[in-house]
Amino acid sequence: MLQGNRMEQKSWVWRRARLTLLAGFIVATISGFVTSEAPAQSGPPARLDLDQWDVAWTDVLKRYVDARGRVDFSGLAKDRAGLDEVVKYIAAxxxxxxxxxxxxxNARMAYYLNAYNALAMYGVLDAGVPKRFGWIDRTRFFVLRKFTIGGRAVSLYRLENSVIRPLGDPRVHFALNCMSVSCPRLPQSAFTARGLDQELDAAAREFVAEKRNVDVDDSRREIRISEIFKFYTKDFLAKAPTLQSYINQYRLSPVPADYKIVFNDYDWSINDQVRN
Incomplete structure (x- = not known):
């Protein structure tokens, strides 16, 4: 009996040691992915006022985003001065x-939507335009990577979940773009304080009209929808009793209320014009 207890104790100690080593390896690995702030985010205060910043961001979008929302990262890398100026303003x-x-x-919300999209674009460019975001890459990019916003270090995860989502408008999920293929289409102009309500409505209608985001399969009595509706179900159900009823607010042809919902897998490939 004593020998058995000793063997069990040794086994427990060994398992604990292995778990400790594994935890240390994970922490060290993730810590190695932390990215320092880029030089373009420091320096003198931004020279632009808010209206000029909107124009500058729109200029970047018009020049490097096509009608499908894909980004010309190759072209942007060769002429990034405009984006750097946009990011410098966000930093200040x-x-x-x-x-x-x-x-x-609306002025605050429009700013945060534009800032998120600009920082995501900047971050992908700064990371060398990876092919896709794997699980660890997503942790690195959205949680561990810090950007300067108004003089404070903030991650994209915190910006979305602690600043933008608490504003209480689920339509932001049709406007925020993390530069991945399954994201909503990146617009070719900045969101504006004056037209924000109409712009978000248009983004919602466009999103649910795309078959890749909402697809009704009558033969299976299923509705295949973007995983965005799964990620943020709580936000959508705060404004409607079901996901179907929320979607139908913006659909020309309503989806059946009694069909089963199936979520499409999210494609985390970078939405680069060259690759897509």
Missing amino acids: VDPLSSPGRFATP
């Missing part, structure tokens, strides 16, 4: 650091 200014520049809730 936001609704918390400069509240006087953002007079309305």
Whole structure:
């Protein structure tokens, strides 16, 4: 009996040691992925005012984003001065650091949507335009990587989940773009404070009209929908009793309420014009 207890104790100690080593390896691996802030995010205060910044971001979008929302990262890498200026403004200014520049809730929301998309584009370019985001890559890019926003270090994960989602409008999920293939189409112009409600409605209608995002299969009595609706179910159900009813607010042809919902797998490939 004593010998058995000793063997069991040794086995437990060995398992604990292995778990400790494994945990240390994971932490060390992930820590190695932390990316320092890029030089373009530091330096003197931004020279642009808010209207000029909107114009500058729109210029980047018009030049390097096509009608399908794909980004010309190759062209952008050769002429990134405009994007660097946009990111420099984000580093210096936001609704918390400069509240006087953002007079309305729509002004704040439009800014955060534009900032998220610009920083995601900048981050992909800065990372050398990977082919796709694997699981560890996503942790690195969205959680561990910090960007400067209004003088504070903030991850894209925190920007989305602690700043943008609490604004309480699920339509933001049709506007935020992480530069992946399954994201909503990246627009070719900035979101604006004056037209934001119409712009978000248009983004929602466009998203649910695309077969890749909402596809009705009558033979199977199924609705195959984007995994975005799975990721943020809570947000959508805060505005409608079911996902079908939320989707139908923006569909010309309503989806059947009694069909089974199936979520499409999310494609984390980078939405690069060269590859897609």
